[in-house]
Amino acid sequence: xxxxxxxxxxxxxxxxxxxxxxxxxxxxxxxxxxxxxxxxxxxxxxxxxxxxxxxxxxxxxxxxxxxxxxxxxxxxxxxxxxxxxxxxxxxxxxxxxxxxxxxxxxxxxxxxxxxxxxxxxxxxxxxxxxxxxxxxxxxxxxxxxxxxxxxxxxxxxxxxxxxxxxxxxxxxxxxxxxxxxxxxxxxxxxxxxxxxxxxxxxxxxxxxxxxxxxxxxxxxxxxxxxxxxxxxxxxxxxxxxxxx
Amino acid sequence: xxxxxxxxxxxxxxxxxxxxxxxxxxxxxxxxxxxxxxxxxxxxxxxxxxxxxxxxxxxxxxxxxxxxxxxxxxxxxxxxxxxxxxxxxxxxxxxxxxxxxxxxxxxxxxxxxxxxxxxxxxxxxxxxxxxxxxxxxxxxxxxxxxxxxxxxxxxxxxxxxxxxxxxxxxxxxxxxxxxxxxxxxxxxxxxxxxxxxxxxxxxxxxxxxxxxxxxxxxxxxxxxxxxxxxxxxxxxxxxxxxxxxxxxxxxxxxxxxxxxxxxxxxxxxxxxxxxxxxxxxxxxxxxxxxxxxxxxxxxxxxxxxxxxxxxxxxxxxxxxxxxxxxxxxxxxxxxxxxxxxxxxxxxxxxxxxxxxxxxxxxxxxxxxxxxxxxxxx
Numbered sequence: 001x002x003x004x005x006x007x008x009x010x011x012x013x014x015x016x017x018x019x020x021x022x023x024x025x026x027x028x029x030x031x032x033x034x035x036x037x038x039x040x041x042x043x044x045x046x047x048x049x050x051x052x053x054x055x056x057x058x059x060x061x062x063x064x065x066x067x068x069x070x071x072x073x074x075x076x077x078x079x080x081x082x083x084x085x086x087x088x089x090x091x092x093x094x095x096x097x098x099x100x101x102x103x104x105x106x107x108x109x110x111x112x113x114x115x116x117x118x119x120x121x122x123x124x125x126x127x128x129x130x131x132x133x134x135x136x137x138x139x140x141x142x143x144x145x146x147x148x149x150x151x152x153x154x155x156x157x158x159x160x161x162x163x164x165x166x167x168x169x170x171x172x173x174x175x176x177x178x179x180x181x182x183x184x185x186x187x188x189x190x191x192x193x194x195x196x197x198x199x200x201x202x203x204x205x206x207x208x209x210x211x212x213x214x215x216x217x218x219x220x221x222x223x224x225x226x227x228x229x230x231x232x233x234x235x236x237x238x239x240x241x242x243x244x
Numbered sequence: 245x246x247x248x249x250x251x252x253x254x255x256x257x258x259x260x261x262x263x264x265x266x267x268x269x270x271x272x273x274x275x276x277x278x279x280x281x282x283x284x285x286x287x288x289x290x291x292x293x294x295x296x297x298x299x300x301x302x303x304x305x306x307x308x309x310x311x312x313x314x315x316x317x318x319x320x321x322x323x324x325x326x327x328x329x330x331x332x333x334x335x336x337x338x339x340x341x342x343x344x345x346x347x348x349x350x351x352x353x354x355x356x357x358x359x360x361x362x363x364x365x366x367x368x369x370x371x372x373x374x375x376x377x378x379x380x381x382x383x384x385x386x387x388x389x390x391x392x393x394x395x396x397x398x399x400x401x402x403x404x405x406x407x408x409x410x411x412x413x414x415x416x417x418x419x420x421x422x423x424x425x426x427x428x429x430x431x432x433x434x435x436x437x438x439x440x441x442x443x444x445x446x447x448x449x450x451x452x453x454x455x456x457x458x459x460x461x462x463x464x465x466x467x468x469x470x471x472x473x474x475x476x477x478x479x480x481x482x483x484x485x486x487x488x489x490x491x492x493x494x495x496x497x498x499x500x501x502x503x504x505x506x507x508x509x510x511x512x513x514x515x516x517x518x519x520x521x522x523x524x525x526x527x528x529x530x531x532x533x534x535x536x537x538x539x540x541x542x543x544x545x546x547x548x549x550x551x552x553x554x555x556x557x558x559x560x561x562x563x564x565x566x567x568x569x570x571x572x573x574x575x576x577x578x579x580x581x582x583x584x585x586x587x588x589x590x591x592x593x594x595x596x597x598x599x600x601x602x603x604x605x606x607x608x609x610x611x612x613x614x615x616x617x618x619x620x621x
Contacts, residue, residue, distance in 0.1 A: 091536055093533075102251065113247040
């Protein structure tokens with residue numbers, strides 16, 4: 001058994017039909033391993049998001065294979081893919097996608113709720129996850145009362161609360177200023193290193209490079225370069241202690 | 245507790261204007277159905293009031309008589325033959341019919357004469373609130389209901405009027421004996437009933453039969469039927485059912501009430517479906533996020549179903565309150581709206597079914613959500 005949480009082999013993905021058909025991925029091989037933060041970088045239209053969707057079981061490959069925690073996604077229907085996501089994957093979106101009518105704590109708890117975890121223990125876990133990202137005091141705030149950086153931290157707490165094996169983040173700093181962006185990247189890096197999660201960050205923001213253990217560059221649906229990140233970098237100071 | 249209910253309620257209450265619109269639709273629909281069905285029940289009860297209050301086991305009726313008010317007549321000699329049959333306690337002729345009531349002011353109004361039987365008690369005024377019913381056997385005395393005081397120009401016991409040119413005196417007042425046809429019932433003794441309705445001495449509208457306590461019901465019924473010839477012999481339940489069926493369905497009144505109720509259901513379903521669909525559409529990105537997070541379809545359906553159930557419960561509670569007020573307001577009217585516990589239970593079930601069925605459109609929309617859309621925004 002290897003350390004790979006997600007493995008993509010020879011993945012091809014065609015989007016659209018007829019004249020609108022686009023070969024978004026052209027034989028991608030990529031593996032994400034525990035304890036590692038991987039940056040996926042590339043220009044617009046290079047296939048970054050499509051690869052993220054395939055690795056995150058939102059899409060199935062047209063050919064090739066994807067395995068998440070040993071479970072192949074080939075042939076899985078929508079419900080089966082949802083189950084894989086529910087059991088193994090945490091997502092962080094560029095636009096946060098918090099529920100505006102739920103408090104920060106409830107937004108986090110929702111990730112447990114869909115997994116069938118309810119009640120006091122779920123509420124406690126949600127508070128702990130918020131504490132982990134330094135937002136316990138804002139547990140009862142609605143997203144509208146939080147800054148962009150705080151909303152993204154709530155989204156990260158939501159992604160982490162159910163202890164997924166892999167966290168997939170799509171442009172997590174895209175809507176944030178430099179300071180908030182750094183805070184978010186510190187949390188994601190700590191998630192990879194201290195909680196032994198596989199973290200993939202899709203980005204075109206060069207400011208996040210110092211947090212990467214590995215950098216993968218994609219162009220025209222092909223991985224054109226894979227290089228180590230600044231593995232000898234000093235660990236970034238943590239914003240809050242991890243307790244989970 | 246799961247957050248499904250929280251999410252559903254927040255989705256609903258977040259847009260208060262839409263929630264109010266939904267409530268208006270549901271309340272309108274449920275109240276409409278409630279009133280139509282309440283009228284149906286009230287009408288059904290009212291058309292059998294006299295049958296309900298007669299102490300007869302069997303009714304001997306002219307062949308084809310459709311209801312208590314049917315003007316057909318039968319040969320009264322049949323009564324004598326039946327009265328002496330084994331197992332029969334008494335058999336009493338009943339005479340009913342329309343007549344004219346002249347007020348002291350000279351104004352004339354139609355009334356419906358009912359012969360009262362005070363000796364055996366087959367049918368006599370009930371809910372008496374003033375006067376003496378026994379006095380009906382003396383002279384030209386009548387009993388009327390106080391709800392018709394204005395119509396009959398009567399103010400109390402002792403008031404006088406004329407029926408077919410004969411002077412009558414009110415000796416008893418009842419409460420709540422109302423006619424669905426709005427023609428006041430006037431109780432008189434049998435002899436006067438013949439005079440006021442022009443019924444010959446050898447004829448009667450029906451014969452009411454009471455059995456002895458130890459009588460074999462089926463055996464006596466067969467015996468009377470054999471003796472009745474062309475006349476029909478019905479149990480009280482059968483006669484009640486026939487009357488109700490005639491007035492409610494033979495006249496089209498019931499169909500009209502049901503059509504109104506159906507309209508209410510359709511209007512309610514359309515309004516709730518429309519608002520639920522638009523609410524779901526407004527929250528599509530949230531449902532897509534749930535789906536992206538790995539939520540099962542069942543979880544998302546749960547949110548929509550809970551939204552529908554909250555609509556149903558709140559809407560029904562408001563409608564039930566309005567229904568209660570309507571019942572109170574119509575209790576003394578010509579056609580009271582009757583709402584029984586069973587009707588309430590059925591209406592609640594109907595409201596739930598209506599609201600949940602309305603969620604189908606929203607569910608179909610949600611099923612088509614592509615979770616990948618959350619990465620496009």
